[in-house]
Amino acid sequence: MAEQIGFIGLGIMGKPMARNLVKAGYELTVYDIVGEAVEELAIAGAKAASSSQEVAAATGKVITMLPDSADSERAILGPGGVLEGARPGAIIIDMSSIAPSMSQKIAAECSKKSVEFLDAPVSGGEPGAINAALAIMVGGKQEVFDQCSDLLKIMGSNVVLTGDVGAGNITKLANQIIVAANIEALSEALVLAQKGGVDPERVINAIRGGLAGSAVMEAKGPMMLERNFRAGFRIRLHRKDLRNVLQTAEELNVPLPVTALVQQMLGSLVNDGDQDADHSAILHFLEKLAHVEVKKGGQ
16 A cells, blocks of 8 residues: 655645655645645645645645745644644654744644654755755654655655754755855856857856856756746745845854845845746846846847
């Protein structure tokens, strides 16, 4: 008999992650506040539930994939939430990108009911979710991780236990610093090339094999050149992540000057209406300052 798994949160990332679990043969029970997403997964072979509590009551492991700290707290600890339906010995895997302190708070409440908890945020965007190629950063007990590693490997190509509960989200925050700074630096470079009369595509081709080459350049450079800012990871969500970075940094007394600057850029883009564009649209902020538009061919 296939293992019964719960999945809550069927957005840009959650939906393809859940699909991959169905394809792998897991018996999936799903819930989302958007009914159409639940119906879509039901057509694909999952069982539909009407609440987070119902999902937990039907399964032994529950995955949550939600936008922010408050959403995870509500879905797991709130009325009709996962913890109200979970049996002792159940495991909750929160794959949302949230504040580490919230992961620790949720874990403490789960422990009171003999429910185990892992924080396991991901990186790789929509393409990684679709292709089951996510990087998954996990915080929690080794023995609980061992019980869940095969499940996580269905959704990700790189699954690493980074420490106790909260460590997964600390790792994700570190990841988001690097990604944001890389996108911003790539945007500056392409704006400079465009303004200087050099084809930005040729610049990328010339430098991709050197030290400046990066996964960010390979993923976001073509999007910038094609003016394709369809969201794989939204500006507003990266802004949220950097907010969590800066809040955590303040708690730890860690100055992060570049992160703070990029956070302000993201805030400006939200004000300009780019909140649902892909985070490669950081380019728009630099273009506006330089009064230039980056184009393939440099024309």
